[in-house]
Amino acid sequence: MRGLRERKHLALLVAVVVAAVMEPLAVSWSKSTQISGGAIVAVINLGVLLVVFDQRWERWLAVFLLVPVLASNIVHETFSNWAQSAAIVYHCCAFVFLGFAVTVILKHIFHLTIIRTDAVIGVLCGYLLAAAAWGNAYALIYQLSPGSFRIADVIASQLGEWHLQRFFFGYFSVMTLTGLGYNPITPIGAPAYSLSWLESVFGQFYIAVVVAQLVGLRLAQLIKRDRSD
Numbered sequence: 525m526r527g528l529r530e531r532k533h534l535a536l537l538v539a540v541v542v543a544a545v546m547e548p549l550a551v552s553w554s555k556s557t558q559i560s561g562g563a564i565v566a567v568i569n570l571g572v573l574l575v576v577f578d579q580r581w582e583r584w585l586a587v588f589l590l591v592p593v594l595a596s597n598i599v600h601e602t603f604s605n606w607a608q609s610a611a612i613v614y615h616c617c618a619f620v621f622l623g624f625a626v627t628v629i630l631k632h633i634f635h636l637t638i639i640r641t642d643a644v645i646g647v648l649c650g651y652l653l654a655a656a657a658w659g660n661a662y663a664l665i666y667q668l669s670p671g672s673f674r675i676a677d678v679i680a681s682q683l684g685e686w687h688l689q690r691f692f693f694g695y696f697s698v699m700t701l702t703g704l705g706y707n708p709i710t711p712i713g714a715p716a717y718s719l720s721w722l723e724s725v726f727g728q729f730y731i732a733v734v735v736a737q738l739v740g741l742r743l744a745q746l747i748k749r750d751r752s753d
Contacts, residue, residue: 531642532576532642532646533576533629533642533643533645533646533648533649534642534645536576536646536649537645537648537649537652540649540652540653540656544691544694547687547690547691547694548687548688548691550687551685551687551688576625576628576629577628578632582628585624586621586624586625589617589620589621589624590617590621592613592614592617593614593617593618593621596610596611596613596614596617597610597614600614600686601686607686608667611663611667611686612664612667612668614660615660615661615663615664615667616660616664618656618657618660619657619660619661619664622653622654622656622657622660623654623657625653626650626653626654626657629646629649629650629653630650630734632646633646633647633650633734633737633738634737636741637741638741639738639741639742643738644738647734647735647738650730650734651701651730654701654726654727654730655694655697655698655701656694656697658697658700658701658719658723658726659690659693659694659695659696659697659698660690660693661719662693662696662697662716662719663689663690663693665713665715665716665719666683666689666693669713669715671712671713672711672712672713672714672715672716673709673710673711673712673713673716674709674710674711674712675708675709676707676708676709678708679692679708679709692708692709693709695709696708696709697723700720700723700724700727701723701724701726701727702727703724703727703728
């Protein structure tokens with residue numbers, strides 16, 4: 525357990541990448557396999573996140589926020605009559621949960637006095653989880669107001685599939701966060717416009733502030749080491 529705590533952000537990064545890779549692949553799986561695979565990924569991510577959350581109240585709050593995410597995902601996969609309502613609940617709760625995870629990770633980073641490799645990986649994890657949080661916000665807007673986005677014909681027919689919809693809006697979020705552009709998905713409605721420029725500003729602010737924090741701590745370490753020598 526101690527070794528896992530020392531490499532907790534590396535474990536989280538692996539879990540995030542595995543979940544991102546499995547999302548589009550789940551389309552070709554059977555319904556039962558999708559549910560089982562989703563449950564396994566959720567359990568793995570929960571286990572890793574419980575290691576990332578050091579304080580007891582953080583763990584309890586994380587579990588409290590994650591339960592409706594898992595429950596709404598199961599309802600969406602199982603009961604077609606409740607699919608849209610379950611999707612709305614899922615995206616709302618996932619956005620809050622991922623936002624909380626990013627906040628906790630950044631809080632830990634800004635309280636560090638010594639920079640290690642795992643802390644740098646933690647910054648990357650926070651960046652990816654922030655993109656996932658914004659992706660759920662975009663997917664929520666799409667559920668409530670599909671006309672807020674212009675979808676390219678090449679993927680329009682695929683957005684009806686639950687896993688691909690989450691994957692494409694996650695992709696759109698990463699493109700917006702990094703400032704690379706929209707490509708197949710373009711915001712054309714007021715809510716989507718607002719979220720996209722907010723995420724762009726957040727992405728630039730994240731890089732500037734967090735990298736400055738890491739550089740400052742690294743310089744402080746070097747100065748302290750030189751003085752001790």
